[in-house]
Amino acid sequence: MSELLSTFRKLHQGPDLLRLANAWDAGSARLAESVGAPAVATTSAGVAWSLGYADGGPMPAGAALAAAHNIARVLSVPLTVDFEDGYSADPSVVAGHIVQLVHSGVAGINIEDGAEAPTVLAAKIEAIKKAAAGAGGDIFVNARTDVYLRGLAPEGARVAEVLARAELYRNAGADGLFVPGICVRDEIGQVVDGAGLPLNVMDWPGLPVAELSALGVRRLSAGAGIAATLWGVAREAMQSFLAGGAPPAGHRAMEYGEIQQLFS
Secondary structure, three states, X not given: OOHHHHHHHHHOOOOOOEEEOOEOOHHHHHHHHHOOOOOEEEOHHHHHHHOOOOOOOOOOHHHHHHHHHHHHHHOOOOEXXXXXXXXXXXXXXXHHHHHHXXXXXXXXXXXXXXXXXXXXXXXXXXXXXXXXXXXXXXXXXXXEOOOOOOOOOOOOOHHHHHHXXXXXXXXXXXXXXEOOXXXXXXXXXXXXXXXXXXXXXXXXXXXXXXXXHHHOOOEEEOOOHHHHHXXXXXXXXXXXXXXXXXXXXXXXXXXXXXXXXXXX
């Protein structure tokens, strides 16, 4: 096991909640590390936007892989890559993509079920683990289920559906479970108790952030929120400049020298 992967696994064992301020390119990843992030995650939405693609599938696998390689190049802390659904329905193709990430030094991935049957993601996880081992490596597979995000089960039945999928993904070799959209305290506790995997949640309206550690949650992701905030700030600055005005008040630009030092 690589040192970065070993470190990343330990970050899921507590006692502190692993906070992941999701980055979208090499510069934002390096910035996250510079302000104290013990590990860096990507946001697939942010990466897609930075490369001129919409989120949710249009970005080619090659573009996603190249972005991940470039991000890994600038980091000395573990990197986990949001790899959507693996950019293929074929488990062997997905596994081939992930082996490339392993060779780039990536410690972990998120891979999602989306609207597909959970058996599809389970087959991908099995193929990923087998291919990584065959290449002499390993990777932390964080299985994302969209039960809450897409409303794949009725309210009141979502915990049971998440736990059924968690068992399937755990048996396939998953190392963690990501449930974006879950935010009710009791439901989070039930998933923590029943999943048998470290639980990752996403920053969400109503999420009891201050209680997550006590509930047993191991990982909190910012998702695309930070990237979207920066898009908003940049739009305001561009509009103001093009209208002949000054940059909007309230936003302090980083000094040129500060940014240069990130890459020295």
